[in-house]
Amino acid sequence: GSRQGKDERTTSPSSNFLLSHLQSIIGSPSFPYSSNSPNSLSPLLFLLHSFLRICSIPTGRPIRMGNACGRGKRPAASRDTSARDNEPRVAVNENESDRERDEKPAVTPSPKASMKRSSTPPTGAMVTSRTRASTARRPSTNRSPNASRARDREKEREREKAKEREREKEEEEDDPIQKFITYALNKGVSGLRAEFEELRLKTIPTKEQCSVFHMVANAQKNRYKDVPCSDDSRVILKELSMGTDYIHGNFCGTPKNPKRFICTQGPLPTTIVDFWSMVWQEGSEFIVMLCNFNEMGKVKCAQYFPPTQKETFVAGNAVITCESVAKQKWPGEVTIRRFTLDRIDVNQKRTITHLHWESWPDRGVPPIDATIQKLLQMVCRSSKPAVVHCSAGIGRTGTTVSIQIVTELMDSGKSMETGLGPFLIKMRKQRAGSVQNDQQYVFIHRLLLERYMSEEEKENAKFVKFAKDYDSFMV
Incomplete structure (x- = not known):
């Protein structure tokens, strides 16, 4: 119960209906390929579930998979998630352990968003030719207007000193x-x-x-x-x-x-x-x-x-x-x-x-x-x-x-x-x-x-x- 909501997925309404229907069939004792059956088709259902998850729309309602993939456990007790319906959800890799998921931040910005905020690509992100070109086009801080004006002032001072030395000589x-x-x-x-x-x-x-x-x-x-x-x-x-x-x-x-x-x-x-x-x-x-x-x-x-x-x-x-x-x-x-x-x-x-x-x-x-x-x-x-x-x-x-x-x-x-x-x-x-x-x-x-x-x-x-x-x- 301490990790309830960890396996939540965000799906579209049509996907929710299909998955609920599959759950009711799989949970029926008359279903020949239930999780209690020696010839379980849980791997096949897992693939089907993954396909539906990939095709899901982010604005859908969350569902709980529990042991729908045939892990040998009944679904965990349902909790009221209405308070969290409007909260952003993070997709979780099914192959990750609970500890790995706990250690990850709640929200991981996408590489594109990171690239918009910084000229340096995020760690692990692919540096595309477009990224490199964008970075190359950015002006160097050494060529800032302030630095240029400072150099111009220094040159002007040197010219004035040269003129003063010439006047003194004359x-x-x-x-x-x-x-x-x-x-x-x-x-x-x-x-x-x-x-x-x-x-x-x-x-x-x-x-x-x-x-x-x-x-x-x-x-x-x-x-x-x-x-x-x-x-x-x-x-x-x-x-x-x-x-x-x-x-x-x-x-x-x-x-x-x-x-x-x-x-x-x-x-x-x-x-x-x-x-x-x-x-x-x-x-x-x-x-x-x-x-x-x-x-x-x-x-x-x-x-x-x-x-x-x-x-x-x-x-x-x-x-x-x-x-x-x-x-x-x-x-x-x-x-x-x-x-x-x-x-x-x-x-x-x-x-x-x-x-x-x-x-x-x-x-x-x-x-x-x-x-x-x-x-x-x-x-x-x-x-x-x-x-x-x-x-x-x-x-x-x-x-x-x-x-x-x-x-x-x-x-x-x-x-x-x-x-x-x-x-x-x-x-x-x-x-x-x-x-x-x-x-x-x-x-x-x-x-x-x-x-x-x-x-x-x-x-x-x-x-x-x-x-x-x-x-x-x-x-």
């Missing part, structure tokens, strides 16, 4: 600073020395270009006979001194200011009044002194200002009072003095800042550090011409002013692919003899390389060689 090629660095390193120390000598020979001024300098009346106003003063850019004094408007000083412009500097010689005892007259006339707020009063036993500059605090110095109508004195390390030591310039003839006063850098040797070069940069940053805060002098006003003075001019040129985007040669030619037209020797010319390059090159770029073999050759040259 900008580097157009960068005046990079062009200067490339030029200087390719030339090297020996190449720059040879270049300077060529430029020096090309920039020797004629007598006609320095006619005022060669005037007899002005001879006593010149510190050195071999350091001329160009006519075109000279400072013309409005207040005549000794019957002349001459002073050995020239305007030197930069890209930002055509009268940024006045380059002049160290004052002589006979030109101190002219010097302070020039400072007042041009409204200068800074004076830069790059020499000492005496160097190697020679007088390089007259004492033209009061050196100590509260001291006063008189130069014609000008009275100069030292208000303060301070030492500044940039890292080179620079003495900064604050002066009050009082013109007693017009009863007006101005403040002048005087910067004295004493450690730069004559015809030599200072250490490679930030001293010049700090000094120039300070004096360029004023829009008025800064007065810069050493002894002759061309070596240390010309080198310092040149550094500011080149810096402004590169910062403004001026091409430097041909180096500093064209600039030096122009500089020497303003102040004859500026940048006095090849040491100072190479120093300008070395200082600018130190300023503009990164630490990583300084590991370049060309820079290492340049720095080594520079140190050997300056010894």
